[in-house]
Amino acid sequence: MSTNNDNNKALIFVYGTLKQGFPNHHLLETLTASNDAQFLGPHTTVHPYPLVRGPLGIPFLINHLGSGRRVSGELYLVSGRALARLDELEGVDRGHYERLPATVVPTPADGGDGAARVEAEAYFADRSFGMEMWEKSGREGIEEYRLSDADKYVGIEARDVGFKLKDYILLYLQQ
Template sequence: MNAAMEAHKSLIFVYGTLKTNHPNHFLMEDLITRNDAVFVGHRATRSPHPLVVGLHGIPYMINLPGSGHRVRGELYAVSKRGLARLDELEGIEVGHYERLPIEVAAATVTEEEGSDGIVAAEAYFAHRRFGERLWEKKGRCGMIEYGQNDGVRYVRPRDRPRSGSVLDEIEGFVSSRSD
């Protein structure tokens, strides 16, 4: 690990709107400019995980290892100050996402190639209160990567309807009957 990465103790795997060329990447760019983050490289989860797009085009990785696909994303080394800003964006305190451990590998590694290059990191998962129900509601059909076409469906918080919190909307969605 080089000196710049060593100064940033937390490795964070991002798979959605924080990735390059996506709506919230401006935050990663700001963290890099302020020396609070360093781009490490493109990675994929070691184990398959569900990745779905929920209300307002918001991506969620769900903490159900072994389900879904190996998710592709980006790995960053992040300072404590940077981590606090990421936690705020992801709504950790209000229970929107939770930051949990995950193992990632080079994005090109296939399961047959073994575990070389596996790195322990953290990622933002859909909160456990609704994650598994969201996976069920989406038909247990996930994706490998949150791509450019998915990112254009993202609605920034300031542009969302003022009908309540996003958590209330998620709860309503995952609790509704599928007819």
């Protein structure tokens, strides 16, 4: 159940810069230290989705079920307070990402009937540009955002002042 009420918890599947060892994981470390997040282990999506690298080395999961590959990531149980912080980082209110359902299984698992399927949520590219991002990638996705991908990531503090992520996305899609 996803809500911003601290009495309720949400399962969040992360696949990019929020994973352990990646540039934005410090937020989940802070949330874990305050008991607002709990790491539940590596997980993989049951269904294939496109995962692409967009502008600034940012990963985007595209809500196009059945295309792409099964995506590897991590599962967290988070409080309502943590969910609000994650939504803020992911720009949910700014049209960067949408938090949508994603069924995952522990990794390694084949996703068959015997695997412990979990209904979680993940941050998908906003529908206003998601499919364009998939087309721009040549319909070629990756199954895992790796450290070599994160080397190309440009953090908020290093981006042009006055430029919003949506501006970078629009420029990227026009190239």
